[in-house]
Amino acid sequence: MARYTVFVHVMPRRGVLDPPGEAARAALSALGFEEVREVRIGRRIAVEVEAADPSQAEARVRQMAERLLANPVIEEFELAAGGSPERANGSAGR
Amino acid sequence: MARYTVFVHVMPRRGVLDPPGEAARAALSALGFEEVREVRIGRRIAVEVEAADPSQAEARVRQMAERLLANPVIEEFELAAGGSPERANGSAGR
Numbered sequence: 489m490a491r492y493t494v495f496v497h498v499m500p501r502r503g504v505l506d507p508p509g510e511a512a513r514a515a516l517s518a519l520g521f522e523e524v525r526e527v528r529i530g531r532r533i534a535v536e537v538e539a540a541d542p543s544q545a546e547a548r549v550r551q552m553a554e555r556l557l558a559n560p561v562i563e564e565f566e567l568a569a570g571g572s573p574e575r576a577n578g579s580a581g582r
Numbered sequence: 583m584a585r586y587t588v589f590v591h592v593m594p595r596r597g598v599l600d601p602p603g604e605a606a607r608a609a610l611s612a613l614g615f616e617e618v619r620e621v622r623i624g625r626r627i628a629v630e631v632e633a634a635d636p637s638q639a640e641a642r643v644r645q646m647a648e649r650l651l652a653n654p655v656i657e658e659f660e661l662a663a664g665g666s667p668e669r670a671n672g673s674a675g676r
Contacts, residue, residue: 491619497626516646525585525630532591532626536619552610
């Protein structure tokens, strides 16, 4: 077994109001960043799991996102692989 | 000019307490995902800007992150390129 980090990127669905994003856009504009057209703010969740291989880690994290980490009504998510795996118990090959 | 989307990934610095992340880890464990070792929750910010080219877009968004989008005391950030650019005013080549 090894430890894998899988990232879950959760963003508001297009068309859903995003008050924090709108506030950030307005603040950036006030700071002189006139070229900003839109800001959307979501979550980047780093999930570290023990798994036999990367695909098992990704499959399990997908289930976690579907069950808890993302609200399917107003959000959509995608997964992104993390860095290289760390041996779970420091021993090679097991 | 064209419109570019640049993503800013803002995460809590290692060692900084992350109550939402800890709460998510405990909830996932309670749901039967015993293999979860750690959950860290940050922000994924999609910034759409008008720029002459991708590197100018990235440079400006880096400044926005340093000035407003990330708190350097407790957070660190990295940039990630978005999708292909959209013509800002629909005309080719300008």
